[in-house]
Amino acid sequence: MAFSRHLSHLSALALLALAASGLNGCTRKSESATRIAVIGDTAAPWHDPWTPAARATTAGRLLADSLGEGLVAFDAEGKVVPGLADRWIVADDGQSYIFRLRGAAWADGGQMNTESVRQGLRAAIAAQKDKPLSAALSAIEDIRAMTGRVIEIRLSRPMPQFLPLLALPELALPPRQHLAGPMALKAEGADALLTALPPEKRGLPSVEDWGRTARPLYLSVMPAAQAIAAFNAGKLDVVLGGSFTDLPPVGHGPLSGGPLGKGGLKLDPVVGLFGLVVENEDGLLAHAANREALSMAIDRASLTTQIGVPGWQGTTRLIAPGSEADTGMVIERWADMDLEGRRTLASQRIAQWARVSGQGAHLRIALPSGAGGDALAVLLQSSFAAIGVSVQRVDLRAPADLRLIDEVNGEPSPDWFLQRFGCALHPHACSPAADGLTHQALEAPDPASAKPLFAQAERALLNENVFLPLGAPVRWSLVSGESQGFALNRWGLHSLLPMAIRAR
Known part of the structure; x- marks a missing residue:
């Protein structure tokens, strides 16, 4: 062959450079x-x-x-x-x-x-x-x-x-x-x-x-605020590596709609995982129903407003909705309940657990530093307080009960999302059933046969609530x-x- x-x-690259040579005259810069x-x-x-x-x-x-x-x-x-x-x-x-x-x-x-x-x-x-x-x-x-x-x-x-x-x-x-x-x-x-x-x-x-x-x-390495200021002052040509956690508040940075937001800001069309992964399976988080209560309580609509990225939407799904990896066979969770209804049910579960266990409902959440991370901490503290759970924010590298995952998946396949929470990586909080279905899907003779198996695997993992989705990553x-x-x-x-x- x-x-x-x-x-x-x-x-x-050289050919592209030569092709572009007639488009723009060289400036001193x-x-x-x-x-x-x-x-x-x-x-x-x-x-x-x-x-x-x-x-x-x-x-x-x-x-x-x-x-x-x-x-x-x-x-x-x-x-x-x-x-x-x-x-x-x-x-x-x-x-x-x-x-x-x-x-x-x-x-x-x-x-x-x-x-x-x-x-x-x-x-x-x-x-x-x-x-x-x-x-x-x-x-x-x-x-x-x-x-x-x-x-x-x-x-x-x-x-x-x-x-x-x-x-x-x-x-x-x-x-x-x-x-x-x-x-x-x-x-x-x-x-x-x-x-x-x-x-x-x-x-x-x-x-x-x-x-x-x-x-x-x-090449330099610097905090987001310093990099944005240097770019605005004409001291930098390019700033790379921006994510949600680096975003300034809406109206105060690159998404403000000013000259920088209209011309210099570039948003990559990424999909992936952005949410909280369960790391401590003891106490409050030992039960899938309690983990679901936490996910139900999150105010994703407010998060969408806070992020301010055009077209960004929160999700309760594991596999990115509308992406090439999406089977189209799984819908958003709790679609028939508003936020108030979800929080009412969630607070009942948390209160019952507290009565039976005799423990207080308290969580450590590991989040990165930065303006976006600060805003997310406030939103999560407010969301979980509404159902009777107090939150302590800890460093992203510190021991925690929940930890932010912010990962891009350039590979448009459902197994990437599913295997990210497989029992090989998360042996104590996973779904053996989802692992088995994912394996069957990967061994399926054609995509049509694999699709319903991937959908069943996603539902099984969602039912375990080992990951609390927030939305899509931002780059x-x-x-x-x-x-x-x-x-x-x-x-x-x-x-x-x-x-x-x-x-x-």
């Missing part, structure tokens, strides 16, 4: 370095970006994507493009992915070989154990280093979205595998200077006049009109390499 051929990531801030409250990971703590941050994921490299990568629009592999085929009814590595050398001068790539992939996969990606990665049955520059990944079942999974920064091979990634980093105090490596150093065809094609990026950026290489995408990921390629 012949390999399907793809343009290299860099070559595709476009000739200078692009200044980018990544929203974060922790120290910049410039000096050791490959530690688990660093890779868990937005800045760390961007660096993994920029300094390391996987078999495939994402372009600015979130489409899969070549990485270490310049071509591939899918065989055996979607259970065999065969990649041919490009003819590149490692950073130490040694020739790239399939065994070193195999070892790097296995290490990257092992690092995801007990993390959200582990369920999807469990479908990888074997990684085989074959002859020449060919490597095969065998799956236990077909995964139509397997290539995007491989393109995630979590599966990028780090420099300790002697990999020369697409960019180089130099720490400069609190900032980092990132430059795109010449193509020939990556085993790719050279690009004429590379010095004018590439543009340097200055936003700020981008000046002269910036290049930025595009909205369903992953909420914005690779730095496209921003380092100048239109001529």
